[in-house]
Each structure stands twice: as structure tokens, then as C-alpha cells.
Amino acid sequence: SACRDGTELALALDESAIAARGYQHLNLTLTFNGAHEESAKVGETARRMLTECGDRPGLLMLSPQLGHLYQLAGDPERALEECGWGLEMLGPDSGEHWLQSYMYTVSGMALFQLPGREAECEAITQAGLARKQEIGDLIGTAYALEILAWLAARAGACERAAWLFGAADPLWQRGGSRFSGTAIMEDFHQHAADAATMAMGATRYAQLHADGATHAKEQLAALAADGALHIRVP
Numbered sequence: 202s203a204c205r206d207g208t209e210l211a212l213a214l215d216e217s218a219i220a221a222r223g224y225q226h227l228n229l230t231l232t233f234n235g236a237h238e239e240s241a242k243v244g245e246t247a248r249r250m251l252t253e254c255g256d257r258p259g260l261l262m263l264s265p266q267l268g269h270l271y272q273l274a275g276d277p278e279r280a281l282e283e284c285g286w287g288l289e290m291l292g293p294d295s296g297e298h299w300l301q302s303y304m305y306t307v308s309g310m311a312l313f314q315l316p317g318r319e320a321e322c323e324a325i326t327q328a329g330l331a332r333k334q335e336i337g338d339l340i341g342t343a344y345a346l347e348i349l350a351w352l353a354a355r356a357g358a359c360e361r362a363a364w365l366f367g368a369a370d371p372l373w374q375r376g377g378s379r380f381s382g383t384a385i386m387e388d389f390h391q392h393a394a395d396a397a398t399m400a401m402g403a404t405r406y407a408q409l410h411a412d413g414a415t416h417a418k419e420q421l422a423a424l425a426a427d428g429a430l431h432i433r434v435p
């Protein structure tokens with residue numbers, strides 16, 4: 202891949218700071234390609250090199266990437282540790298929203314995989330959603346809406362789940378595909394959508410899904426006004 206080639210070229214030129222960022226980006230690419238074991242090794246190399254270079258922004262960006270990796274690899278506790286480390290590095294009074302909301306959202310996905318922590322999952326996902334909407338991050342907002350839909354379906358609030366899935370769809374369409382085609386995440390979506398459809402019937406599900414999509418499209422049309430989204434989650 203171009204990312205791998207660029208990283209190797211930076212190493213050959215003894216440009217360690219550039220190579221460190223290369224490993225950071227390669228970690229994310231491998232994660233989305235499902236190469237979790239290799240991604241973990243590359244991520245640790247990136248962390249070591251970024252630390253040696255004193256690249257704080259790079260380390261902050263790596264934190265939620267590694268969190269997402271471990272969440273996908275079935276190690277949600279490790280995912281929470283990674284995001285917790287990044288949030289601690291940012292500090293409680295940080296005004297930074299993009300990375301902070303990314304860490305909140307990844308933490309929400311990890312907490313969803315830990316039975317009994319649904320209330321914590323809801324709270325941190327809502328915090329991530331608020332920040333994602335403030336900065337107009339469409340795909341980040343879609344991720345947060347999806348997690349809330351999974352929670353709703355698990356709790357038996359299937360009408361809410363259908364609406365949330367509908368609201369997420371126009372946002373995913375702006376990005377090309379749901380979850381960038383990640384099969385593990387798609388399985389979470391399908392399981393919750395199937396449960397909601399079975400509970401209320403396909404017709405009612407489709408109606409609520411369409412209502413959510415219409416609301417999201419209205420907010421997208423108004424997005425240019427202040428750069429923020431204002432999706433009102435029921």
C-alpha cells in the first residue's frame with residue numbers, strides 16, 4: 202500500500218518523525234482491513250516512535266485508533282484503557298472536540314460489548330454524540346446514533362432503535378458506506394435491526410426508519426447555517 206511504501210521510504214531517509222506518523226496511519230489502515238494482529242504490532246511501533254519524537258498530537262490520534270482496534274478484536278477492556286489514556290492526556294478541561302468525541306464513541310462501542318454496563322455506554326455515547334454534532338462530524342455522528350440504536354434494541358425500545366437507524370442512514374450515505382464496510386460492526390447493526398423488525402413488524406419498522414431519515418435530511422439541509430448538526434434523538 203502507499204502508506205506502507207511511504208513509511209519505508211521515510212525510514213530509509215532516516216526521517217523518524219515522518220515514519221512514526223506513517224506507522225500511525227498504517228495501524229488504522231490495517232485495522233479497517235481486518236488485520237488485527239499486524240495492526241496491534243504496528244500500533245505499538247507507532248507509539249514507541251511517536252513517544253521518542255515527542256509527537257503529542259500523533260500519540261493522541263493513535264489512542265482512539267488503538268481503542269477501535271481492540272474493540273474490533275474482541276478486547277473491549279483494552280479498548281477502554283486505550284481511550285482512557287488518551288482522555289487523560291487531553292485533560293478534563295480540554296476544549297478539543299474531534300479526538301475527545303472519537304474516544305467517547307469508541308469507548309461506547311467497547312462498553313456495549315460488556316454486559317451490565319449499558320447505562321455507562323449510553324452516557325458516554327451521548328457525550329460523544331453532542332460533540333460530534335457540534336463540529337459537524339457526519340460519520341462520527343452516525344457511529345454514535347448506531348450505538349444508541351443497538352442499546353435501544355437490546356433494551357426492547359425497538360421503535361427508538363428503528364428511528365435512530367433511519368437517522369444514521371443519510372449520514373452514512375455521505376461517507377459512502379456504513380462503518381466503511383467493517384464486517385464486525387455491520388454484524389452489530391444487523392443483529393439489532395433484525396431484533397427491532399421482528400418486535401414491531403417490517404411495516405412499522407420501515408415507517409419509523411423513514412421518519413428518522415427525514416429528520417436527519419432536514420438537519421443536513423440546514424448544516425451550512427452554523428456548521429453543527431442538530432439531530433434530536435428521541
